[in-house]
Each structure stands twice: as C-alpha cells, then as structure tokens.
Amino acid sequence: MGRKSPYPVEFRNDAVALFRAAGGRRTYAAVAADVGVTGETLRSWVRQADEQAGRAGNGEVASEGRDEELVRLRAELGRLRKAEKGVGTRAGDPATGGPVFRQGDEGMTGRWDFISVHRADFGVQRICRILGVSRSGYYRWLVDTEARQARQVADDALVAEIREIHTGHKGTYGVRRVHAELRGFGHTVNRKRVERLMRVHGIEGRHLRRRKRTTVPDRLAPPAPDLVQRDFTAGRLDEKWCGDITYVQVGGTWLYLACVMDICSRRVLGWSMATHMRTELVVDALTMAVAARGGHVAGVIFHADRGSQYTSAAFAQVSDYFGIWRSMGRVGSSYDNALAESFWQGLKREAIPGVFATVSQARLEIFQWLTYYNARRRHSSLGYLSPIEFERQHQRGHRLTLAA
Template structure:
C-alpha cells in the first residue's frame, strides 16, 4: 500500500481518510438525490413555473433546512429551469379623446392595508383566428387578483365587469380605494360600475411607460410565461377555463414581493393580525 500511494502521489493518511469517508459521501449523494427528486416534484406540481427562489421557499415551508444557493446549484446541474419569457411588443394605445386623469400612485406600488390601492390592465391571447381579452383588478397590498373579466372585445364593459367583480369580492366596501391603470384605449377616468360609484377614484400613468403600471405589467408577464408561452389555443371555452384555473392558482402561488407567501395566505395573516390588534 505504501508503494501504491507513492506511485499515485498521495499520502497514506490521506488515502485512509478517503476510505473512512466513503460512507459519509454515499449518504450525502443519496440525500442529494432525494433533494433533487423533491425539487423535480415541486417543479412538476407548478407546471414548470417555479424557479429556484420559489422552490427554495416551498422546501423551507415543508420543513427542509436547505440553502438557497444549494437549490440553485442542484437545479442548474440537473437542468431544472423555471419558465422565462422574452420581451414582447407594446400594445397600449392612447385614447386622445379621454379627459386627463392624475397619476395617484406615482410608481409607488406599495400599500399597508387592503382596499387602499388597486391596479389593473388588459392583455390578449390569440384563439384560432380570433382574440380573447382579459382585464384584471389587483389589490396592490396583497398582490391578489380580486376581479377579472374575459371577453372577445376590448370595450369599456370588459373593464367595468372586472371592477364589479372586485367590488363584490370585497363585500362592496371599497370606500376611498384608488384604482390605477395606464392610458389604454377604452379605459377612461372613473370607469367604475354603478355599485362602486362615489367609493373609488381612478388614476392613470403615462402612455408607453411600463414603470407607471409596473405591478400589472409584471403580473401579465407571469401569466404569459406560465400559461401562454409555447401553448396554442383553438377553443374559446377551453381558453376561458385555462384563464380561470391559472388565476385561481396565482392567488395560491408564492410571491416574491410578499416574502414568498401566497396572496391569499398573506391576506389571511394580515386580517388575523388586524383582528388581534383590535382585541388587544
């Protein structure tokens, strides 16, 4: 053994340390395989949408003590990649006939309480040779989608239907909420349903500036990355169902801006904390 170590250029003590650590290395490799399998399971459960940050948060919520850098390394080595979307084209067209409205948000997409700031926007999807349009209303505090509407047109009704749903989902109590959008065609100052009249005000960002409606833009990027990218839809009925399914999933999906809590979970914790503070 001494001669063999000399030929190989290693020390005898180093060789024996290597032998002694064989079982520990085997256990580490087995544990790593189990971790990769769990990462693949989470990745598959979310249809490939989760990248390293969300998978790390999910593992931690399951009681796994694991470093985020390790998750990133394991995903890279094993070819597990979250979905990414290339930059798309601009679709916002200014309505020059609409009266000007102030920007009440001024790029401050933060809120400390529910129903103080909402934002919304419209996106579209090709279905065969026609189109479907989706309008959404998001509570800026919790990032939760509280209202949406899908139609084969982009008239004002598309937006008012989404706002009507948002008002109903909040029990009709939305006094003083600011609804922020961009200066898109058919979205004008105060496009509020009769049930919300006098309870909310609308503000608009500038044309062609994604930063002025950054939260809604980010939401639609996620939708296109996770639902639309690489998919072809030919049935409007099925497309509507896929939209409904993803929107419900989004409210239960981990969100980086919420400390990787889901919007629904964040609202529940916020409501519970508020009730406890009132009792105290």
C-alpha cells in the same frame, strides 16, 4: 324568485369548466377552495349548468363534452412533456457546468476507484506515483466514503421532493419559490444547495417571451391624475388597486384579459376575458372586484394606464358609482404600472405554453392559473405567502391590534 348571485356569469361558467376539467379527480370542496367559494355553491352552479345544457339539446351537450375532454387531454400532455424527466427536447444532455464537463472531482474519483480496485496487485504507493496523486489524498477519500454516500442519499431524496414541487406547480417554479416551498414544508435547506441540484438535474422554471402592445391611448379623453407615483405599496387592504389589459393568441385571433389587483395583498380580485377590447372588458373586471369585497370599496384608488378603455366615460361613470378614485400613469411608461406588468409576465411565463387551439381551452387554462395564483402560488414580496394566506394573516393581525 331567488336572490341574484354576486358572482358574474363569466366567473360561474369558468368555475364550472374548471371542475369538469378535473374529470372527477377533485372534489367540489377542493375546486371551490381554489375558486374562493363554498363547495355547495360550486355544486349548485354545476347543477344549473347541467340543467341549461339539457335544455339546449343532447347533441350540443355531447359536443361540449368532447371539446372539454380534448382541452383536458391537451393540457395534461403539455404538463407531462414539461415535467417528465427525459421527454423534453435535449433532456438527455448533461447540465452545463456539470461534472461531465468539469475536470476535478469526477476525474479524481475515477482515480481513487482505480486505486481501490488494483491496490492488492500493485500497492497504493506505486499506483499513486504513476497516477501523480498523493497517498494522503486517497486515504482521506476512503475515510469520507460513508459521509459521501450519506450526502448522495440525502441529495437524491431532496431532488425527488424538488421534482414533486416543480411538477405540482406545472413546471413554473424556479429556485427561489422551490426553496420557499421546501421551507414551508419544514425543511431546513440552503438555497444554494437547491440551486445546485436543480441546475445539475436540469430543473428550471419558465422564462419570459416577447410582449405585444395593447395600450392604445385616447388623446382626446381627459386623463386622471397619477395618485400612485410608482409607489406600489399599501399599508392595508383596499387602499390601492391596479389593473391592466393583456392578450393571448388563440389560433389566428386573440383573447383579451383584464384584471384588477389589490396592491397590498397582490390578490387578483376581478378579471374578465373576451375576444374584444371594448370598455365592457375592464368594467366587468372592476365589477367583479367590487363584488369580491362585498361592495364596500368607497375611497379605493384604482391605478391603470391611459388606454382608451380606462379613460372612457363609461369606465369613469362606473368608478364614480362605486366611490373609486381613478389614477393613471403616463403614456408609454410601463414603470408607471409596473405591478400589473409584472403580473402579466408571470401569467404568460407560467400559464401560456404557446398558441391555444380554442377559446374554451384558453379560458380554462387562464382561469385555473388565476385561482391557483390567489390560493396557492407563493409570492416573493409577501414573504413567500400566497395572496389569500397573506390577507388572512393581515386581517388576523388587524383584529388583534383593534382588540389590544
């Protein structure tokens, strides 16, 4: 009998669904890199899933295939609507504050063009006098024509790269992350220039929506002390973790999501999704986080709110078994768990377009974003590195320090 996999069944199933959703456009190795496993491991999971589906019956397999294809097509349509220029609502409207609404450059440029066209018939001096402009201004404009055209060509090329980055990250990146991505590609470009071009061309990241309360405190359960005290910094990995529960709407019901994040690297080590908010939701997320660290987590501080799931005896028992110190903020204070709250805001802004049609669609989109977040998404508090890249550099620096 083979060794038991350290990865939860939920995680393996979501990884298989992510590979299948690519429809053959991505290799095992590419998907596995985002998920955080080897390509051969992912290949074996897909093979096992195919074998189980074959035993379940061909009719069910065909139905699941149609559902996955429908989910993929809906997700692709949503991405195209956000990324394709001119498709979105009011996409043809000129940008607010752009040249169409501003007197100045465009008006003067039109006058300079008029002078150039009619100068041979009426003379520059007469036309400038009638239009109320200076001849020196017109001649300066002529001298700067080549430089102006070169700037326009450079701006057009930069806008094309900005659109590619914006589309590649599903329309989620705003000015700061687009600027960081350009710098990461070796471009020396001013952030204000990126901001201007994105504003003029109507390119923007996603914005936040309203929240729904999910923390239901258990007044009778004894709370753990607050060991974090709103200090969401850590000098090393696995010093402090934090976690929380959020929700997404699926049709007329809800899908709940629990996560565990390393405060030092902002990496999401564990998560779990279910249509309920029972204690096993947070226990599964914590167990996955422990497995991600190889089981060696004794002494880690885990900070959460005082929701009934985190104050339950079952969660306390699991935490004690792994040697994890529980920490809790006050009731009704989002600032006491601000890092987790900020993470949920990013998830809902970037990965959730609205109401999902099916649970499988919601799981796939959320799982895809979580793996993208860990492996590729640049984080402002990490010097615009992704969490996994930050961990690699952090561990490399630690090894060099020990060697010295």
